[in-house]
Amino acid sequence: MKMIQLTEKCFYFQGAVNIGYIRSGKFGMLIDAGLDAQTAKKVCRQLTELSFPLTHLFITHAHADHYGGAAYIQEKHHVYTFASKEEAAILTNPILEPLYLFQGNKPLPELRNKFLEAAPILIDEEAAEGEHQFGDVLFECIAFPGHSLMQLGVKADGILFAADAYFGTAQLKKHKIPYIIDAEDTLQSLEKLLTTKCLGAVPGHGTYEEAFQETVKQNLEYHQHVLSVLYNMLSGDSLTHEQIIQKMCRQFDVNPPSLSSWLLFRTAITAYATKLVKDKKAQMVVEDAILYLKR
Incomplete structure (x- = not known):
């Protein structure tokens, strides 16, 4: 160094x-x-x-x-x-x-x-x-x-x-x-x-x-920009939490090679999703024991 x-x-x-x-x-x-x-x-x-x-x-x-x-x-x-x-x-x-x-x-x-x-x-x-x-x-x-x-x-x-x-x-x-x-x-x-x-x-x-x-x-x-990309993903049907993670990783050309890496990306993507919820631009709902994010 x-x-x-x-x-x-x-x-x-x-x-x-x-x-x-x-x-x-x-x-x-x-x-x-x-x-x-x-x-x-x-x-x-x-x-x-x-x-x-x-x-x-x-x-x-x-x-x-x-x-x-x-x-x-x-x-x-x-x-x-x-x-x-x-x-x-x-x-x-x-x-x-x-x-x-x-x-x-x-x-x-x-x-x-x-x-x-x-x-x-x-x-x-x-x-x-x-x-x-x-x-x-x-x-x-x-x-x-x-x-x-x-x-x-x-x-x-x-x-x-x-x-x-x-x-x-x-x-x-x-x-x-x-x-x-x-x-x-x-x-x-x-x-x-x-x-x-x-x-x-x-x-x-x-x-x-x-x-x-x-x-x-x-x-x-x-x-x-990341927040905008996530928000635009919610324009159609509700997406599950894991679908959001997958779609965001694909959108940003990210392919987590390990569980550790995937968990880090999940945490970050959830942080952006939480911001949309706080701003009342999206909501998290649980239906049939599945967590969804939708506008």
Whole structure:
């Protein structure tokens, strides 16, 4: 992973999943920890080579690709760890992620993989939206729910580490149906991003941009497009929940290769469907023990 300096205090490790770093004197905080121990080792090695401190760790949200390396960091370094109260529940009990994806059923063994369930970690402080401090560094936590229950972005020294509040345009095109758990929260978080004052932003997936607002606007347009496609599907007869999932995957040229992948797409598509229901553009009804979505 390539370490890139943004300001005197702020850096990020650019990779498939970006990892932020804030340094001030004898204090240093990583923002997220990557997918696994191998990723964390690479980051820690670079910090050691530069004689940069590692005293704190901030986990933006409890998805395994963002905290999978945290257990290794906690084992090898004495780090004080932050996360929101909601995300901390999963970080300390990681089986909850495959559990909720599997509709509350005890997950099958194939769902208990490193992409859905990382090793548990300890949380020293449950952070809330607002100002916080590590060492002599002040930083601001900003709530960006939608991709997860209570994802927190971190702003320090003018740089916003936005986590998965938005995606780089290449990532939007790659995933086709972005993973979210609530479309309304997602859209509100994107609008919030547009009014967040900073020098530039680092997404969880993508590259740092000073003029990141244009990418955020593209995210907004993309989510609205997905909602529009789903709404137009409901112009005929009622569709079952599984028919909606199948039709949306076909429409966006998605073919989930595994149960894990299918569950992620189901969750995202259901999030868009829920938005239509909240907006009174659609309704979910149960008939003959089958769940339907219709206008």
